[in-house]
Amino acid sequence: MSQTNHIGKAPSRVDGPLKVAGAAHYSGEFNVPNLAYGYVVNSPITKGKILKVHADEVRALPGVLEVFSHENVPYLAWFDKSYKDQIAPGGSPFRPLHSPDITFNQQPVALVVADTFELARYAAALLRIDYEQQEHETNLEAKRTEGYAPGGGKIGFQPPPPPRGKPDQALKEATHSIEAEYAHGAQHHNPMELFTTTVEWRGDGKITAYDKTQGVYNVKNYLMGVFGLGKDDVRVVNQFMGGGFGAGLRPQYSVFMAVLATLELKRSVRVTLTRQQMFSIGHRPNTLQLVKLGTNPDGTLAALQHHALHETSQFEDYTENIVNWSGMLYQCENVKLGYELAKLDIYSPQDMRAPGAASGNVGLEVAMDEMAYAAGLDPLEFRMRNYADRDQNVDKPFSSKKLRECYKQAAAKFGWETRTQEPRSMRANGKLVGMGMGGGVWDATQQKSAAKALISADGKLTVRSATGENGTGTYTIMTQIAAETLGLPLEAVTFELGDTDQPEAPIQGGSWTAASVGTAVKNACDALGEKILKLAQKPADSPLKGATYDEVEFVNGQLRLRHDHAQAVVLRDVLQASGETQLEADSSAQPNMAKQNGYSLHSHNVAFAEVEVDEDLGTIKVTRVVSAVAAGRILNQKTARSQVLGSVVWGLGMALMEETIMDHKFGRYVNHNFAEYHIPVNADIPHIDVIFVHEDDDIVNPLGVKGIGEVGMLGVTAAIANAVFHATGKRVRDLPIMLDKLL
Amino acid sequence: MYPFTYSRATDVADAVRDKAGHDGSAYIGGGTNLIDLMKMNVEQPAHLVNVAKLALSKIEELPDGGLRLGATATNSDTAWNEQVKARYPLLNQAILAGASPQLRNVATNGGNLMQRTRCYYFYDLATPCNKREPGSGCSAIGGFNRVCGILGTSEACIATHPSDMCVALAALAPTVRVSGPKGERTIAFEDFHRLPGDQPEFDNTLAEGELITSLDLPEKGFAKHFAYLKLRDRHSYAFALVSVAVGLEMDGDTITDARLALGGVAHKPWRDLSAEQLLKGQPATAETFGRVAAHVVADAVGRGSNDFKIELARRAIVRALKQAAEGKQEAGDMYLGGQ
Amino acid sequence: MSQPLISAPASGGLPNPVPTGPVRLTINGETQTLQLAPWTSLLDALREYAHLTGTKKGCDHGQCGACTVLVNGRRINSCLTLAVMHEDDDITTIEGLGTPENLSPLQQAFVDHDAFQCGYCTPGQICSAQGLLNEGHAHSEAEIKELMSGNLCRCGAYVGILDAVKEVVDKQ
Structure with a gap:
């Protein structure tokens, strides 16, 4: 029995004790000496120009060190490309403090730096700025006819595939058809940790930025570009991130501000955004979707059309994949997908958990529910009849796809068979009861990553890669992978991350970290393993003489022949006998394109939800959810389950309460705080069952892992919306479904 | 937040005197609303008089059969008080429907009456608000007003009072006891808060410098x-x-x-x-x-x-x-x- | 249409910030004197002056619960109170409940039930749960959920939080 097979088990988080004891240090928690504090001032207007910044009045306050604005920022990089980060969309990135022009409300316009946080905050309140105001437009409704197809987009963006079949004719000739518009407003990521950067001045133009980011290298490259810093001048660190959900994919203005002030003042500076300012750093865009579906007499889809329009800023073409998923989730020969943006006087949207898919999934999966009813079919049966065994968007088979098993297992666990199809036909506790479902699909991708592995003579393994930990369990799963690869107990392994002194890893997003960094970690450990094997084979009497690396395995602290376990050496003995104090190996990993080329790589899920609705008062209580996910191999049952549980909470929030309201008169969000931008609380959350349907997939990557950070959110929102329809007979097509929409 | 000086009152008279001696001063009890508003620069007191630790935290029976709720008793202590639970369960439930356990542990009974509106525009200095800045206009009228009022509103203000506790109090009709520079007086709960009219900057009928010392509930508690x-x-x-x-x-x-x-x-x-x-x-x-x-x-x-x-x-x-x-x-x- | 927005200068010059003074705080059993102005919140005093960063700032307005600490055994939001108001109080932060090497029962239950992901709301959740235990009002799942609803968790770890708190409640 191996005690060092860790992958697929459910160990507790290795960083858990630090987190529960308050000993994990987030970016605002490095109390470097002689720290000054910066407080950002934001524009109260939406469009116009700054006429004058009355900075001198504030500079005169004792303890105020400086006021930075476009009036006094030093020469910074001139070309757009210097400001472009790894996932910048097309267009010109926003440059803080660059010009007097105001292009969105809450645009950061100044930074006040003072000896204390309280003084900086006060001085920021006193800072007078004169503006010239111009008329703005922030309402997507006003731009319905002004959408445009973006030329290109950021990394990962794919324009919708061209139409296939005869989507218009097929729709016209369909036995049953539906057409409906679906909408949701802006939503904000709102991780619990505020965006904070502590920049340590190390002297001689060198800095260390402890920054809240999902990509330390992305930030480092940005800072080098913008401030003209050499690669040895700036180190970026983030070992714990208090939630990201996409908000930290791009460098935020907090890091720009803190670095600017540090370099100018030659003193360490911390900048922390307020919760209100967290509503000025990107969001899931306000989106309008039009979906048209038609069925054949046998309940198969005759036609599928899905068009989406969403907002972007005046300066960037923010893109996400909203409609593409609709061309691959179900089998349909006649498909037309459309995608457009509209420019408004707002800040650029930013990827937010399952970007694009979370939006498009609601349109598609609520429409599928409407279509099922129109065709007289059970919603689950309807999906079964339209199951896609091939990705028709690219005309390739899936490397693996166990969505059908997800449907079956989740339906059984949920008790879908007890559901009666007729809306308003189920009641309990004096309330209307509804059951709904929805499923989804997400990319399984891998990005180039590097890692370094070091083992000391006492058998302690350290592995490093500059990836991130924002709650996904990176420390834990990488520790598991490394420990299993070299046959060690978890306690003998330390995984270190989040530092640009470490080998480069991609930004942490897209659910690709497990596949990308995990493979690099495995490769680095294997490279180290090969060195250990060579050492083990040095003694003339080595039992491993002549064995290749493929013929040995590391298990239980030993290195042994796979076919003859008796031929073994103790790892620590090998290391100690070698006389080396430490062995190390570097490696990197990237997708095996040759192997993957013929396949479509995706994870899938389905969610079933039950709601109780008080018919008189419109209140909705989600009473249970079952979520089944097919995402290849699950590395850690405990942390993976938590990711899916969290995704369900997100889906519930999107369905029932999350919306950032814009007052178009001011062009300003009005509910920019946690009191009025509601995210679910404990009392909102029902019992949730999570099912993982295992997929063997050696095509997707050597670990067989597809990632689960986003896929679990899909289906949930639609399942709840569909359950509300089933309960009440009211089809609410604009999210969130708040009680007034059911009165 | 604007700077302010601070003192801690030793008794009610001291508190009233201290406040009267400082222009632009305010009492602070739990502070859960005041500090929030100070951080938003909506409130800018120059001096704070801490009244949280005055000997006003008792909940005691009154000779007329009523119950006196000390002004500085916390919302939690009030809700979970055995007398309150037995005789005024409506109050118990209303208090516990509000805020969070953490806030209720600090927020005082007096402070609950003094809560200011949650209207989005009142909190946001970038937008006009007649309650915050008289004469600047009401952004909620014609704006987003999901949280705003439908009864007794005026063209100057449609803000609502955000309390849960006070809704139960309105039904139970206690007397509000206050102390001020001109001595003590009582205010019927019904008369404590006011409608906006053309002076929405005034939430209530307290005179300058007055401090709430207790809420005296009448005997009738509607417990059944x-x-x-x-x-x-x-x-x-x-x-x-x-x-x-x-x-x-x-x-x-x-x-x-x-x-x-x-x-x-x-x-x-x-x-x-x-x-x-x-x-x-x-x-x-x-x-x-x-x-x-x-x-x-x-x-x-x-x-x-x-x-x-x-x-x-x-x-x-x-x-x-x-x-x-x-x-x-x-x-x-x-x-x-x-x- | 162009519309200027000109701010009026403050009259009578800008007020000078208030000087600091010694404030004695008893935190996790140790009394220390910090130099603070009245406008320093208890939360900022802990994080920026006492360098106890286990207590988190999530909203700074009493709307999230990340800053929850125990004052005389009761859970409160440290962001909505001034440090200067707590000179006679016994303040307990997450660092006072346990250490990574010696976790409290609640902390251990949070690890066991994976009752967090990013960990940022976690110290507040645990201090809040400790307050809940001290109060003694929560027994059923519905009661625990309601009385833990003053602590937001954006990772959505509520199921684990419920399980962890319930385990410790049940053992009491």
Whole structure:
């Protein structure tokens, strides 16, 4: 029995004790000496120009060190490309403090730096700025006819595939058809940790930025570009991130501000955004979707059309994949997908958990529910009849796809068979009861990553890669992978991350970290393993003489022949006998394109939800959810389950309460705080069952892992919306479904 | 936040004197609303007088059979007080429907009355607000006003009072005892908060320098037939869209006495005396409840995104009256929806 | 249409910030004197002056619960109170409940039930749960959920939080 097979088990988080004891240090928690504090001032207007910044009045306050604005920022990089980060969309990135022009409300316009946080905050309140105001437009409704197809987009963006079949004719000739518009407003990521950067001045133009980011290298490259810093001048660190959900994919203005002030003042500076300012750093865009579906007499889809329009800023073409998923989730020969943006006087949207898919999934999966009813079919049966065994968007088979098993297992666990199809036909506790479902699909991708592995003579393994930990369990799963690869107990392994002194890893997003960094970690450990094997084979009497690396395995602290376990050496003995104090190996990993080329790589899920609705008062209580996910191999049952549980909470929030309201008169969000931008609380959350349907997939990557950070959110929102329809007979097509929409 | 000086009062007289001696000063009890507003620069006191530790935290029986709630007793201590639970379960439930356990552990009874509105625009210095800056205009009228009022509003202000506790108090009708530079006086709860009219900057009728010292509940507690019903955008830790406090006395199926107050709908906790009269002597039937509910909202005015509150309030009143008549809600250690 | 937005200068010059003074705080059993102005919140005093960063700032307005600490055994939001108001109080932060090497029962239950992901709301959740235990009002799942609803968790670890708190409640 191996005690060092860790992958697929459910160990507790290795960083858990630090987190529960308050000993994990987030970016605002490095109390470097002689720290000054910066407080950002934001524009109260939406469009116009700054006429004058009355900075001198504030500079005169004792303890105020400086006021930075476009009036006094030093020469910074001139070309757009210097400001472009790894996932910048097309267009010109926003440059803080660059010009007097105001292009969105809450645009950061100044930074006040003072000896204390309280003084900086006060001085920021006193800072007078004169503006010239111009008329703005922030309402997507006003731009319905002004959408445009973006030329290109950021990394990962794919324009919708061209139409296939005869989507218009097929729709016209369909036995049953539906057409409906679906909408949701802006939503904000709102991780619990505020965006904070502590920049340590190390002297001689060198800095260390402890920054809240999902990509330390992305930030480092940005800072080098913008401030003209050499690669040895700036180190970026983030070992714990208090939630990201996409908000930290791009460098935020907090890091720009803190670095600017540090370099100018030659003193360490911390900048922390307020919760209100967290509503000025990107969001899931306000989106309008039009979906048209038609069925054949046998309940198969005759036609599928899905068009989406969403907002972007005046300066960037923010893109996400909203409609593409609709061309691959179900089998349909006649498909037309459309995608457009509209420019408004707002800040650029930013990827937010399952970007694009979370939006498009609601349109598609609520429409599928409407279509099922129109065709007289059970919603689950309807999906079964339209199951896609091939990705028709690219005309390739899936490397693996166990969505059908997800449907079956989740339906059984949920008790879908007890559901009666007729809306308003189920009641309990004096309330209307509804059951709904929805499923989804997400990319399984891998990005180039590097890692370094070091083992000391006492058998302690350290592995490093500059990836991130924002709650996904990176420390834990990488520790598991490394420990299993070299046959060690978890306690003998330390995984270190989040530092640009470490080998480069991609930004942490897209659910690709497990596949990308995990493979690099495995490769680095294997490279180290090969060195250990060579050492083990040095003694003339080595039992491993002549064995290749493929013929040995590391298990239980030993290195042994796979076919003859008796031929073994103790790892620590090998290391100690070698006389080396430490062995190390570097490696990197990237997708095996040759192997993957013929396949479509995706994870899938389905969610079933039950709601109780008080018919008189419109209140909705989600009473249970079952979520089944097919995402290849699950590395850690405990942390993976938590990711899916969290995704369900997100889906519930999107369905029932999350919306950032814009007052178009001011062009300003009005509910920019946690009191009025509601995210679910404990009392909102029902019992949730999570099912993982295992997929063997050696095509997707050597670990067989597809990632689960986003896929679990899909289906949930639609399942709840569909359950509300089933309960009440009211089809609410604009999210969130708040009680007034059911009165 | 603007700078301020700070002192801690030793007794009520000291507090009143200290406040009178400092221009632009304010009392601070729990501070859960005041500090929030100071951080937003909505409130800019030059001096704070800490009254949280004055000897005003007792909850004690009064000779007339009522119950005195000390002004600095916390919301938690009040809600979980055995007398309150036994005699005024409506108050217990309303308090526990509000805020969070952490906030209730600090927020005081006096401070609860002094809470300011949650209107989005009141909190945001980038937008006009007559309550914050008289004469600047009301952004909520014509703007987003989901949280705003439908009853007793004015063209100057449609803000609501955000408290849950005060809705129950409006139904229970305590006397508010205050001390000020001119001595002590009492204010009927009904008269404590005011409607906005053309002076929305004034939330209440306290005179300059007055400090709340206690809330004196009358004997009648409606402990058998009551309901607190709160409707909000999530299941806990959210302000009321509409809340209803009902207290009934019943003789068989006939209502012999009634109290009815609403939260989330007006600039003050909205007690409807005429509706109470309509209930008296009537049978506790759906027809009665419907008629009374329609009466309460007959003059309600929606302003767009809060239009739904009129119908929601009507339905909530019907539900709360029914629950109260059934007498099924009990005092508890928390509020679990009451629906 | 161009519309200027000109701010009026403050009259009478800008007020000078208030000087600091010694404030004695008893935190996790140790009394220390910090130099603070009245406008320093208890939360900022802990994080920026006492360098106890286990207590988190999530909203700074009493709307999230990340800053929850225990004052005389009761859970409160440290962001909405001034440090200067707590000179006679016994303040307990997450660092006072346990250490990574010696976790409290609640902390251990949070690890066991994976009752967090990013960990940022976690110290507040645990202090809040400790307050809940001290109060003694929560027994059923519905009661625990309601009385833990003053602590937001954006990772959505509520199921684990419920399980962890319930385990410790049940053992009491």
